[in-house]
Amino acid sequence: MQNFLYLEGAYLILGAIILLITVFVGTRPFMEKGAWKRGLLWVSLVIAVMVGLHYKITTNRMEAVKTAFENGKTIICESRMQRKVAQSVYIDKENDWSLKDDNFISPNYVRPFFAARCIVK
DSSP: OTTHHHHHHHHHHHHHHHHHHHHHHHTSTTSOTTHHHHHHHHHHHHHHHHHHHHHHHHHHHHHHHHHHHHTTOOEEEEOSSOSSSOOEEEEOGGGTOEEETTEEEOTTSSSOEEGGGEEEO
16 A cells, blocks of 8 residues: 555546546536536546556556566566667566565666566566
């Protein structure tokens, strides 16, 4: 739960904007009375379910990646430093990579990789 705002912050902001749009449209004169309440209820329910499912799927993938790394499997992470040539970095315990909290770190590499942005090979 400690990573919830970090993982879902952008989606929560987008959800809030969508809720504001729902209220704005629901309060227009051409809408029937009370439409904004029903719209707000259903839209917030859909957003809550979608954000909750995304969080659950992401944390499950993170746990699978961390478990696979501890078991010696290769992990593939997205490299945002080089967009044209090597877009992926292969992470192995054998190559001096270690897991600190939710980040893969190596003394041979400049930046850490967050486990949520990685998959098992």
